[in-house]
Amino acid sequence: MALQVAVQMDPLEGININGDSTFHLMLEAQKRGHRMWHYLPDQLSYRDGKVTARARRVEQVQRVKGEHFRLGEEAVLDLATDVQTVLMRQDPPFDLAYITATHLLEMVHPKTLVVNNPAEVRNAPEKLFVTRFHDLMPETLITRSLADVEAFRREYGEIVIKPLYGNAGTAVFHVGLKDPNLSALVEVFSTMGREPFMVQRFMPEVSQGDKRIVLVDGKPAGAINRLPKSGEIRSNLAAGGKAEACDLTTREQEICERIGPELAARGLLFVGIDVIGGYLTEINVTSPTGIVAIDNFNGTNTAGMIWDAIESKIG
Numbered sequence: 449m450a451l452q453v454a455v456q457m458d459p460l461e462g463i464n465i466n467g468d469s470t471f472h473l474m475l476e477a478q479k480r481g482h483r484m485w486h487y488l489p490d491q492l493s494y495r496d497g498k499v500t501a502r503a504r505r506v507e508q509v510q511r512v513k514g515e516h517f518r519l520g521e522e523a524v525l526d527l528a529t530d531v532q533t534v535l536m537r538q539d540p541p542f543d544l545a546y547i548t549a550t551h552l553l554e555m556v557h558p559k560t561l562v563v564n565n566p567a568e569v570r571n572a573p574e575k576l577f578v579t580r581f582h583d584l585m586p587e588t589l590i591t592r593s594l595a596d597v598e599a600f601r602r603e604y605g606e607i608v609i610k611p612l613y614g615n616a617g618t619a620v621f622h623v624g625l626k627d628p629n630l631s632a633l634v635e636v637f638s639t640m641g642r643e644p645f646m647v648q649r650f651m652p653e654v655s656q657g658d659k660r661i662v663l664v665d666g667k668p669a670g671a672i673n674r675l676p677k678s679g680e681i682r683s684n685l686a687a688g689g690k691a692e693a694c695d696l697t698t699r700e701q702e703i704c705e706r707i708g709p710e711l712a713a714r715g716l717l718f719v720g721i722d723v724i725g726g727y728l729t730e731i732n733v734t735s736p737t738g739i740v741a742i743d744n745f746n747g748t749n750t751a752g753m754i755w756d757a758i759e760s761k762i763g
Contacts, residue, residue: 449763451482452531454501456489456549457538465516469737469751470537474509476751484509485525489538489549499527499555528556532762535563537735540615542573546734558715561762563754564733565715572716574730575612575646580710584703584728589647594634597647601625606650609633612643615734622650653725659694660738661704662750663719665757666712668704669750670742671696693745699726707731717761718754 457470465471477484487503494500505520525531536553540546550566557566571577578585589600590612601607601623610620619640623630637645657673673694696704700723707728711719720736722729739750 453477453482453484454531454534455486456536460517465511467740469739472740472751476755478509492552494552499552501525527560533561533758539735542613563717568714568716569733572733574732578731586651586727587649590644592638592644597634600647604649608648608650610646612646651725659723661721662739664753665717666708669753670746670748672738672741691741703728717757
């Protein structure tokens with residue numbers, strides 16, 4: 449079944465063709481004969497009840513550096529009638545522009561299948577949605593209060609502070625019990641915006657890796673272990689982490705069984721969760737990554753699993 453597919457993402461010129469999950473999905477879509485269109489989030493428009501995108505036809509994608517894509521004609525697509533699915537895959541930050549895009553795409557979903565469900569993307573920011581499963585998490589505080597952070601540090605000794613709406617490991621700080629910079633750090637976070645920030649008990653197990661587990665329609669599809677580079681606590685591949693093959697532990701399988709039905713019920717078809725030392729730390733629903741490394745290590749076809757799920761829902 450050939451589909452008309454609109455891909456809402458960042459410019460194709462700047463992607464890493466050897467690691468980008470969206471490009472991996474596009475290669476699989478091309479293999480299946482789907483007709484693809486590419487557009488940027490700021491090319492979405494609304495008028496008189498219609499949501500449109502000024503898009504370019506994707507004539508070819510290939511894993512050849514410098515020649516990895518070829519775009520053709522431009523067209524204004526009515527996203528309710530001209531395509532069967534939209535992949536909402538632009539990178540965070542999860543800001544008002546991102547939220548606005550979810551509102552616009554919600555107008556066409558589910559008549560046109562948007563992956564992931566835009567209303568649930570809006571309702572499930574990664575570091576807040578995970579708190580619905582607080583018993584699976586490390587000890588966590590969300591606050592703007594210096595006094596609360598100081599009390600939390602006294603209780604747990606070493607802590608990690610990070611923004612609620614950050615991504616790719618940016619602005620993640622490890623603060624020891626005697627670190628004199630805590631008040632200044634809280635001040636910096638407080639001046640960055642009006643939202644609270646997240647504080648968690650530091651887990652030394654992070655030196656053994658931070659697992660990224662991908663779930664497709666609520667079922668685990670594969671995982672990689674991301675090791676931080678020497679002297680770092682951030683294991684994100686974008687922050688210099690190194691990926692290695694891994695299997696799921698019994699505890700990690702239990703986590704997937706616990707959260708999987710909720711993800712599927714919400715229409716969160718492609719999700720990446722992060723687990724450190726058996727504790728769930730994030731549920732990534734905006735633009736999850738990691739499927740290229742998973743497939744390279746495991747010889748799997750996670751992109752194929754995702755397209756199987758999309759096609760079954762449309763079919």
